Amino acid sequence: MLLTESLSTLGKFALFIKRTIAIPEKWGVFFKRYVAEIMKLGVDSIPVVIVISIFIGAVCAIQMQLNTTSPLMPRYTVGLATREVILLEFSSSIMCLILAGKVGSNIASEIGTMRVTEQIDALEIMGVNSANYLVMPKMLAMVSFIPVLVIFSMSTGLLGGYLISVITGVIQPSTYVYGIQAMFVEWYVWYGLIKSLFFAFLIASIASFYGYHVSGGALEVGKASTKAVVTSSIMILLADVILTKVLLQ
Amino acid sequence: MIEVRNVVKSFDGVEILHHVTTTFQAGITNLIIGQSGSGKTVLMKSLVGLHRPEEGEILFDGRDLLAMNRHQIKELRKEIGMLFQGSALFDSETVLGNVMFPLVMFSKMSKAEMRDRAMFCIERVNLKGAEGKYPSELSGGMQKRVAIARAIALNPKYLFCDEPNSGLDPRTSILIDELLSDITHEYGITTVINTHDMNSVLGIGESIAFINRGSCDWTGNMHQIYTSGNKALEEFVFATDLFRTVQKYALQHPDEAGIER
Ligand SMILES: Nc1ncnc2c1ncn2[C@@H]1O[C@H](COP(=O)(O)OP(=O)(O)O)[C@@H](O)[C@H]1O
Ligand SMILES: [Mg+2]
Numbered sequence: 001m002l003l004t005e006s007l008s009t010l011g012k013f014a015l016f017i018k019r020t021i022a023i024p025e026k027w028g029v030f031f032k033r034y035v036a037e038i039m040k041l042g043v044d045s046i047p048v049v050i051v052i053s054i055f056i057g058a059v060c061a062i063q064m065q066l067n068t069t070s071p072l073m074p075r076y077t078v079g080l081a082t083r084e085v086i087l088l089e090f091s092s093s094i095m096c097l098i099l100a101g102k103v104g105s106n107i108a109s110e111i112g113t114m115r116v117t118e119q120i121d122a123l124e125i126m127g128v129n130s131a132n133y134l135v136m137p138k139m140l141a142m143v144s145f146i147p148v149l150v151i152f153s154m155s156t157g158l159l160g161g162y163l164i165s166v167i168t169g170v171i172q173p174s175t176y177v178y179g180i181q182a183m184f185v186e187w188y189v190w191y192g193l194i195k196s197l198f199f200a201f202l203i204a205s206i207a208s209f210y211g212y213h214v215s216g217g218a219l220e221v222g223k224a225s226t227k228a229v230v231t232s233s234i235m236i237l238l239a240d241v242i243l244t245k246v247l248l249q
Numbered sequence: 250m251i252e253v254r255n256v257v258k259s260f261d262g263v264e265i266l267h268h269v270t271t272t273f274q275a276g277i278t279n280l281i282i283g284q285s286g287s288g289k290t291v292l293m294k295s296l297v298g299l300h301r302p303e304e305g306e307i308l309f310d311g312r313d314l315l316a317m318n319r320h321q322i323k324e325l326r327k328e329i330g331m332l333f334q335g336s337a338l339f340d341s342e343t344v345l346g347n348v349m350f351p352l353v354m355f356s357k358m359s360k361a362e363m364r365d366r367a368m369f370c371i372e373r374v375n376l377k378g379a380e381g382k383y384p385s386e387l388s389g390g391m392q393k394r395v396a397i398a399r400a401i402a403l404n405p406k407y408l409f410c411d412e413p414n415s416g417l418d419p420r421t422s423i424l425i426d427e428l429l430s431d432i433t434h435e436y437g438i439t440t441v442i443n444t445h446d447m448n449s450v451l452g453i454g455e456s457i458a459f460i461n462r463g464s465c466d467w468t469g470n471m472h473q474i475y476t477s478g479n480k481a482l483e484e485f486v487f488a489t490d491l492f493r494t495v496q497k498y499a500l501q502h503p504d505e506a507g508i509e510r
Contacts, residue, residue, distance in 0.1 A: 025355075119339055
């Protein structure tokens, strides 16, 4: 029962994506919408990404300091471990989980509202491929802008650790700075960026899918928005496991 | 002209439309009337291809919608304008943006020509001066008029209106009806209007199809409706004392009501 239901949802999702990915009716219109979505979904997310990253960076540094008190470990371990946490998981996976909440609910409720107020029907009647017109700019905007957000998150996360070492002196700022440069693996940055591309696609497509298939009224729009956030979060974590296995092992 | 033949539509195994057959003529206002829940919206959405009926034919001047592929439907839709129950204006666009939208998507006009055409349509529905406003700043009647302007922007051959005066006061309703009727005659459009408003039925019902529980029970016009002899139709149209009085008067003065003997 549950299996057949999931399979049929997956099939519906595949058909939806197939309809979404098409040559836009008018490139000029598409480009305008794409830029608008970058502003709305991407640029407007920069502040929250910065704030959260600074705090998590700071908390990581404190936690690492508390848990690496053994005299066998060099003091710069704090910086090194904070960097690894941020590059490997926080700035891609956790950040995208947060964005699934912020951006995913925004997309699902916007498209869902257009569905229940018959705006999507109006597009279809005019002969517009509504899935392509509405969803493709969002999907491309998310995928193309997510690396910017990830880089913001990585740098401000590391900055957060630095700030806490300056403010509280849990460790010497210079030791922290030495730590975040020690044994640096460039691939980890790429790994985070590559993962984030997949996560961005998942957020935009899953949220659009649930919004697009709302039927009923305002109540259903709210439900769709919740479902979008829950499903895309689970899918991000699942994809994280698979991508980590593929990219790091 | 649109010919509907034996159209059957079900949802989840429940048949909603039972072999509906009727015809909508060009250049006049064709009404589909019936109680709430009788299947008017389902019929209209089937006519424009938003629902896909299991059986039947829907001929747009001879071209069968149900035999068309996606591309052909898309081409046909460029000849169709539609007015939705809730107006369905794009919230993020101004009045001008809404009316220009179909032109931007589908016409090969220059920007200035599009603007001129959109302004012409906006003036046609008496909304000059409101072109810079957003839908949320307009009254229900004004939103309906913007939707009409948007629907006629590309000079449609066919115009579909789902309850164009639901939620409007009687005076505004009549203005909308008159506007739709004028536009229909002016441009020779095949106009199909869903309604359960008796003022519309008796005011612009040049051709009327009565849908009763998913079947087309009666067809005629506003003059014939007084003497239909159809029980369900009588109960539906002359449900209130006011309209029973109107009926009585019409039957006593058949010449005035245009009743043929
Ligand atoms: N998408 C749908 N899925 C299932 N049932 C539907 C759907 N749309 C309409 N119906 C059913 O079809 C019947 C006719 O509805 P509708 O055409 O909206 O009536 P109205 O004449 O008021 O416009 C109703 O019983 C409604 O529940
Ligand atoms: Mg209806």
